[in-house]
Amino acid sequence: xxxxxxxxxxxxxxxxxxxxxxxxxxxxxxVMKNLMGGGFxxxxxxxxxxxEAIAGVLTYATVAELPKTPDLAxxxxxxxxxxxxxxxxxxxxTRSVALMGPGFARLDEKSRQRLRAEMLEAAQTPxxxxxxxxxxxxxxxxxxxxxxxxxxxxxxxxxxxLSQSDSLFTTVLDWAGSHGIGFSHIISLGAQIDITFAxxxxxxxxxxxxxxxxxxxxxxxDARGFVSAARAASRNKxxxxxxxxxxxxxxxxxxxxxxxxAAELAASASTDEVYDVAFRRAGMLRVGSIxxxxxxxxxxSGGRPVRGDRLAILANGASAGIMAADALLSGGxxxxxxTDDTTLALDKLLGGAxxxxxxxxxxxxxRAADWVEALKILLSDPGVDAALLLHVxxxxxxxxxxxxAVALQAKRAKRMVLTSWMGSDSALxxxxxxxxxxxxxxxxxxxxxxxxxxxxxxxxxxxxxxxxPDSLPSDFFPDTQAARDTCAxxxxxxxxxxxxxEAKDVLTAYGIPVVETRHxxxxxxxxxxxxxxxxxxxxxxxSPQISQPHEVGGVVLDLEGPDKVWEACASILARVSRxxxxxxxxxxxxxxxxxRAGAHELFVSTHLDPVFGPVIAFGHGGDAREMIRDRAVxxxxxxxxxxxxxxSRTRISGLLSGxxxxxxxxxxxxxxxxxxxxxxVIDVPQIVSLDINPLYADEMGVLCLGARMGVARExxxxxxxxxxxxYPKELEEPAVLKDGRKVSLRPxxxxxxxxxxxxIKQLSDDDLRMRFFGSVRRxxxxxxxxxxxxxxxxxxxxxxxxxxxxxxLPETLGVVRTATKPDNTDAEFAIIIRxxxxxxxxxSLLFRKMIDYTxxxxTRxxxxxxxxxxxxxxxxxxxxxxAIKLNPDEELVDMVLDLxxxxxPA
Numbered sequence: 001x002x003x004x005x006x007x008x009x010x011x012x013x014x015x016x017x018x019x020x021x022x023x024x025x026x027x028x029x030x031v032m033k034n035l036m037g038g039g040f041x042x043x044x045x046x047x048x049x050x051x052e053a054i055a056g057v058l059t060y061a062t063v064a065e066l067p068k069t070p071d072l073a074x075x076x077x078x079x080x081x082x083x084x085x086x087x088x089x090x091x092x093x094t095r096s097v098a099l100m101g102p103g104f105a106r107l108d109e110k111s112r113q114r115l116r117a118e119m120l121e122a123a124q125t126p127x128x129x130x131x132x133x134x135x136x137x138x139x140x141x142x143x144x145x146x147x148x149x150x151x152x153x154x155x156x157x158x159x160x161x162l163s164q165s166d167s168l169f170t171t172v173l174d175w176a177g178s179h180g181i182g183f184s185h186i187i188s189l190g191a192q193i194d195i196t197f198a199x200x201x202x203x204x205x206x207x208x209x210x211x212x213x214x215x216x217x218x219x220x221x222d223a224r225g226f227v228s229a230a231r232a233a234s235r236n237k238x239x240x241x242x243x244x245x246x247x248x249x250x251x252x253x254x255x256x257x258x259x260x261x262a263a264e265l266a267a268s269a270s271t272d273e274v275y276d277v278a279f280r281r282a283g284m285l286r287v288g289s290i291x292x293x294x295x296x297x298x299x300x301s302g303g304r305p306v307r308g309d310r311l312a313i314l315a316n317g318a319s320a321g322i323m324a325a326d327a328l329l330s331g332g333x334x335x336x337x338x339t340d341d342t343t344l345a346l347d348k349l350l351g352g353a354x355x356x357x358x359x360x361x362x363x364x365x366x367r368a369a370d371w372v373e374a375l376k377i378l379l380s381d382p383g384v385d386a387a388l389l390l391h392v393x394x395x396x397x398x399x400x401x402x403x404x405a406v407a408l409q410a411k412r413a414k415r416m417v418l419t420s421w422m423g424s425d426s427a428l429x430x431x432x433x434x435x436x437x438x439x440x441x442x443x444x445x446x447x448x449x450x451x452x453x454x455x456x457x458x459x460x461x462x463x464x465x466x467x468x469p470d471s472l473p474s475d476f477f478p479d480t481q482a483a484r485d486t487c488a489x490x491x492x493x494x495x496x497x498x499x500x501x502e503a504k505d506v507l508t509a510y511g512i513p514v515v516e517t518r519h520x521x522x523x524x525x526x527x528x529x530x531x532x533x534x535x536x537x538x539x540x541x542x543s544p545q546i547s548q549p550h551e552v553g554g555v556v557l558d559l560e561g562p563d564k565v566w567e568a569c570a571s572i573l574a575r576v577s578r579x580x581x582x583x584x585x586x587x588x589x590x591x592x593x594x595x596r597a598g599a600h601e602l603f604v605s606t607h608l609d610p611v612f613g614p615v616i617a618f619g620h621g622g623d624a625r626e627m628i629r630d631r632a633v634x635x636x637x638x639x640x641x642x643x644x645x646x647x648s649r650t651r652i653s654g655l656l657s658g659x660x661x662x663x664x665x666x667x668x669x670x671x672x673x674x675x676x677x678x679x680x681v682i683d684v685p686q687i688v689s690l691d692i693n694p695l696y697a698d699e700m701g702v703l704c705l706g707a708r709m710g711v712a713r714e715x716x717x718x719x720x721x722x723x724x725x726x727y728p729k730e731l732e733e734p735a736v737l738k739d740g741r742k743v744s745l746r747p748x749x750x751x752x753x754x755x756x757x758x759x760i761k762q763l764s765d766d767d768l769r770m771r772f773f774g775s776v777r778r779x780x781x782x783x784x785x786x787x788x789x790x791x792x793x794x795x796x797x798x799x800x801x802x803x804x805x806x807x808x809l810p811e812t813l814g815v816v817r818t819a820t821k822p823d824n825t826d827a828e829f830a831i832i833i834r835x836x837x838x839x840x841x842x843x844s845l846l847f848r849k850m851i852d853y854t855x856x857x858x859t860r861x862x863x864x865x866x867x868x869x870x871x872x873x874x875x876x877x878x879x880x881x882x883a884i885k886l887n888p889d890e891e892l893v894d895m896v897l898d899l900x901x902x903x904x905p906a
Contacts, residue, residue, distance in 0.1 A: 002823030004126035006203045008095035009195070010140060010185065012071035013042045015147060016094070018063070018085055019076035019101065020046030020054045027100055028076035029054070030149050031137070035074075038139075038146035038153055043068055063088040072096050074147050079103035079115065079133050086130070087122040097123075099132035100149060104191060116193045125194050126823065135190025136169045141183060142209070148188070157182025158211040159297050160204045162197065164189050164218045168290075172216075175290055184210045196222060198229035202822050205233030212238040212297045215284075217275070223612045223723035227282050228794045229822070234283030235465065235787070238300035238458065241279050241286050242293050243272075273633050274609050278723060281635055283465040285458040295447060296454040299440045304416045308385040309456045310336040311449075312378040313359035316366050317392035320422065321359030324390060324445035331453045335359075342381040349373055365394050368405035375406065379413050386416035386452060390445050391430070393423040403430035407437035416440075416455065420448040464645065466786030478676070479509040480683045487686040487711045497547070498709040500540075500589060506684075507692075507707055510676045514704045521587035523569035527562045529590040535560050536593045539568045541576060542586040547708075552579045558593060565590070596703065598662050600655060601694035603631075604674055606681050608688045613721040614681045618674055620652040621694040636678035637726035639750065643671035656697070669701040682726055685718040686711045725793045731853065737840040741803060743813060745849050748798040750790045752812065755802070757785055759812035764835045770870050771832040773892070795820050799849045801842055813837045816846040818854055818862070827854050829864045831873075843876055851880060855899045862897040865890070 015035060021028035028048070032055040035044045045068065046054045049061050060066050063073075063085070073089050075082060079101045089097060099119075107115065123130055131138065137148030141156035152173055161183055163169045169188045176183065184207070187200060197215065204210045213233060220226045233239050279286045285300070287293045311328055313335070315321035325335060335358045338346070346354055349370065354361055360378070362370060371389065378387045389406060391399065399421060410417035419441045421430040434441035442448040483506045490498050498506065504514045518529035519542065530537045541554030549555050553575040556568040569588055576583060603621030606614055612635060619631030632649035634642065647653050647670060658664035673695065681687050689710035696703045719726050732746040748756070760780065763771075780788075791798055797820075801813040814833035821827070829850055833843050854862050862882075866873040868891065874884055877895040885894045 002126045002199060002825075003202055003821065004823060004825075005095040005129045006195075006199065008071040009098075009129060009131060009138070010203065011143065012096070012145070014045070014068050014070045014072075015040065015042060015145075016045045016047055016063070016066060016070035016073045016089075017076065018047045018073055018089075020048045020059065021076075022051050022054055026076070027102075027149055031074050031076055031100065031147065032057070034146040034148055034150065034153070039144035040146070041144065045070060063092050063094075066092065069093040072098070072147065074137065075099050075101055077101045079107075082133065083115070083118040083122045086119055086128065090123055090128040094128060096129045096131065098135060098137050098147060099130060099190070100135060100137055101133070104134040112191075119193060123194065130194035131187075132190035133193065134166075136163075136166050136188035138188065139183070139186040148186070150186075152177060154186060155180065155182030156184070158184050158209060159214060159294075160185040160187070160207075160210045160212070161214045161216075162187045162189060162200055163216040164197075165216055168216050172290060176294070179294070181294055192221070196225065198222060198225035198822070201226075201229035201233045201239070205229070205236055205239075210237065212240065212300060214293050214297055215239065215241045217241050217243045220275075220278075220611055223278070224725065224794065227278055227723045228725075228792050230279075230282035230284055231465065231792055232795065234462070238297065239282070239284045240293055240296055240300070241284050242288070242290065243275055243279075243286065271609075274612050274615055274635075277634050278612055280461050280464065281724065283461050285454055285461060287454060291447070292450060292454065295442065295451045296458070299418070299451045299455055300458055304414070306386050306416050306452070306455045306459055309333045309453070310383055310385040311452055312336045312338075312381070312384045312387045313390065314362065314371070314374055314378060314387060315359050315390035315392075315445075316362040316364050316394070317390065318359075318361055320390040320392055320420075320445050321361060324388060324420075324449050325359055327446045327449040328453070331449065333449070333453050333456065336378075336381065336384045338378075338381055339383060342377055345377045346374065349377065359390075364392065365397055366402075367397070368402045371402055372405050372409045375409055375413075375417065379415050379417075384415070386418065386455075388418045388420070388445075388448055388452065390448075391419070391421045391427075393427060399423075399426045399430040400433060403433040407434050407439050410434075410439045411437055416452075418442070418448050418452055420445050464642070466783055466790060476511060476672075476676070478511060478679065478683070482506075482509040483680065483684050484686070487684055490711055491686065491713055496710055496712060498711060500542075500706050503707040503709045504704075506680070506687075506709060507704055510680045512673055512676055512692075512704055513702060514706070516592040517706075518590045519587065520590060523566055523588070526569050526588045526590050527565050530559065530565045531562065533590065533592045537565065538591045538593055539565060539572065540589040540591065541572050542589055543576070543580075543583045544586065545583040546576070546580060552576055591705070596696050596698050596700070599696040599698040599703075600652065600665055602652070602670065602697050602702075603691065603693035604677050604695055605691040605693070606677060606687070606689060608721070612723040614678075616646070616674060616678050616681075618646050619650045621692075625693060635723050636682055637722065637724060638675050638678040640668070640671050640675065643674045646674065647671060663699040665697045666699055666701045670695075670697050673702050673704075682718040682722065685714040685716060685721055688712045688714075728793055731799075733849070735801075735845050737837075737842055737845075739840055741840070743801045743803045743842070743845075745799055745801055745845060747793065748789050748791065748800050748815065750786075752800065752802075753782075753785045753789045755810055755812045756789055756800075756815075759815070759834065762834055763832065767832060767835055770867060770873070771830065773865075773867060795822060797850075797853060799846055799853070801837075801846060814842050814846055816850045818850055820854070820857075820859060824857065824859050826861045826863060827859045829862055831864075838872075844879070847876060847880055851897065851899070859899055862899055864895045865892045866895065868893055 017031050019028040020032045023029055032046060036055045045066050046057055046059045048059045069092055073094050075085055075097055080103055082099055139146050139148050141154055146153050150170055150173055154173055154176055161172060204213050230239055287296050311333055313321050313324050378384050419434050419439055421427045431441045486502050486506050501519050507514050516533055520526045520529050526539060536558045538557045541549040546552055554572050559565050559568055601622035603619060603625055605617045609615045614636055615633050616636060617631050617633045620628045630651045632646050634646045656665040656667055687709055692704050692707045728747055735743050735745050798815055798817045800815045802810050803813055805811050814837060816831040818827040818829045831846060874893055882895040882897045887894045
């Protein structure tokens with residue numbers, strides 16, 4: 001990822017069109033027509049040998065002959081000519097190109113890869129950035145820049161749209177034009193050989209003129225880069241995604257297979273549910289249609305946040321209210337229940353016109369004052385999270401007058417108000433009143449309810465980004481080396497599956513309760529093992545040729561006594577001899593019956609997604625698992641909050657909370673087991689699949705009867721496979737201060753929020769002024785604290801110095817932070833130490849930790865600023881080799897360290 005030279009793409013001062021033409025059927029003609037017709041104020045320079053002038057502009061034969069260096073070049077020549085053209089443009093000083101020329105679709109995968117390498121070598125990225133190939137170009141209405149193949153332009157606005165589809169690029173333009181919707185940017189990404197979703201998300205996420213970002217996504221190839229950029233952008237503004245559903249996605253996969261597109265085929269192998277959870281983990285909102293995309297964008301960027309899913313509906317037509325209520329309940333929302341005070345107030349206002357329920361019915365000829373008063377009453381009810389007002393036309397009433405009064409009240413309200421003025425003509429004008437007043441408005445009740453439910457889901461996704469997780473048990477110390485050794489032995493023997501015994505050993509190494517098991521070679525040994533374990537027991541066949549013993553009658557349960565065990569072994573051997581005479585019998589597994597009366601049968605599994613890496617699945621287990629199909633998936637790493645969220649998305653979660661016949665299951669133990677499994681696949685990358693079924697769960701906790709584990713050789717570290725970088729435990733380090741106090745220098749964790757809040761409260765006013773260059777409040781809210789403690793370790797780092805108080809509780813003594821550019825060229829730092837810790841050497845320890853970290857990850861420069869009066873900070877920076885320079889414009893001191901230089905003695 002890199003932001004380098006993206007400004008030249010999105011804010012060019014001069015544009016060249018390579019391959020411009022006068023032939024209306026030539027794409028070079030379309031681009032010239034759009035550029036000239038769009039009103040771009042900078043020079044547009046056509047490069048062509050076919051005519052002296054194109055679209056009334058004199059042409060130039062070569063790039064070298066251009067009178068001015070173009071910031072952006074649109075290449076309309078066949079793609080095979082692109083490497084030479086890119087080389088000439090880079091030599092001339094051009095910083096961005098959009099490749100629209102034909103030829104990409106006709107190349108096989110090998111030819112595409114070769115051409116891709118040639119183009120990137122010619123561009124020497126990021127010296128010159130490439131949009132495409134196979135793209136439709138881009139439109140930036142605020143610059144009157146239409147550098148695209150679109151058949152129409154668009155209005156200016158504050159919403160950016162990024163499309164991976166050529167057809168949807170033009171479709172959205174048509175749709176938006178008919179609905180009067182404007183854009184800040186419209187960008188066709190094409191094949192993304194250089195500029196990706198992640199690059200543009202980083203650029204637009206930092207653009208204050210962009211209020212929301214819409215994506216049309218078919219496939220992702222750099223999962224970690226995409227999720228990281230999307231998480232960063234989602235913290236600043238709504239990011240919404242539209243993606244083909246499972247059926248269409250399967251068709252795209254078939255098309256990729258038919259055309260031999262290996263890259264697209266690999267991306268297509270990711271299931272729709274994995275994309276769905278990736279969007280959710282990134283704080284994005286997924287929508288299901290084009291109009292839903294823009295409805296949600298309008299609501300999220302212009303309205304107030306919702307607090308929950310309880311909606312009050314106010315309508316002057318019973319049918320409209322019923323349609324809205326039905327859409328709400330079908331979509332998983334809730335009708336708000338009113339308090340007695342609300343009911344009395346509405347009774348007084350409406351009299352006999354109201355039946356006492358929700359939706360609230362107004363008279364069809366209700367006046368503006370009645371609408372406003374009813375809205376006030378509803379919004380004062382603590383059980384109402386938002387209100388939806390539905391208006392059906394009435395000839396004797398001015399819809400615009402009512403709309404104006406409602407809009408004024410809605411703007412004053414502290415909760416979300418949505419409206420739907422149905423009909424045309426005057427209703428259209430009324431909706432314009434709401435739009436001008438910033439009140440979300442829709443043509444139909446169903447459309448309004450859908451937008452509300454999108455808001456509810458978006459709010460939940462945002463809460464996942466800032467949720468403080470529960471702490472993990474401090475006594476979780478997995479035996480990682482034992483698990484790795486078990487997998488290594490299997491791979492050394494040429495096996496791709498662990499035996500049942502090996503799988504249980506791996507689970508035991510990670511603290512997952514497994515039922516007691518013995519492995520024997522004969523019926524006599526089985527009887528001895530059963531006596532040792534205690535009855536009842538289960539006996540299972542062991543055979544390398546039979547992976548599922550129950551399929552051949554190789555499992556007998558609930559055996560009471562030695563005779564039953566002996567008979568079971570004999571009957572198993574007889575059945576296997578008849579059904580699988582080719583199978584080699586290793587012996588038997590004797591297992592203490594782990595069945596618990598009333599326990600729930602669950603499953604936890606993992607598989608390796610080709611794009612997003614390890615995926616964790618959880619749901620209803622047992623023999624009926626495939627029939628019930630109750631499951632949810634998530635991406636590691638996990639904490640207790642994320643594990644609970646995973647469990648909550650299954651139907652069986654309702655039973656786990658208890659029924660009249662069963663006590664509640666220990667959900668904490670279930671969640672801990674899910675986390676342990678997630679940590680296992682991070683720590684041991686050789687595990688490519690894992691399936692625990694059943695996992696028994698009741699009030700006593702969980703019990704695993706066994707597991708199937710697939711293994712494969714893997715050269716990457718476990719964390720490198722993940723779409724989200726996990727907590728870098730390897731960066732933890734003990735240290736000792738000058739006063740002898742032991743501290744831990746480690747990356748900050750979400751669980752540190754309480755200690756970090758206490759740390760900030762203990763800082764002096766002068767400490768805060770030196771850190772933030774002015775007065776700041778101390779009462780940071782949860783959202784602020786989440787930004788401090790819940791960081792993306794791929795692009796941010798915060799090292800804290802943590803120690804134990806006399807009472808044994810952790811406290812934070814100091815913190816140093818770095819924010820790294822996406823391309824890792826530069827990192828900016830900030831450091832703050834508690835006043836009572838100054839002089840202990842803590843500042844030097846944290847400074848050294850920060851420098852070592854940024855240097856190790858290949859960052860080029862480390863920089864920071866401080867107040868002129870902060871001599872202590874300047875002295876510390878000099879000690880570590882920083883160049884110190886006064887910045888007179890900002891009345892600050894700049895500190896810069898060249899990390900490519902050898903480390904200093906400090």
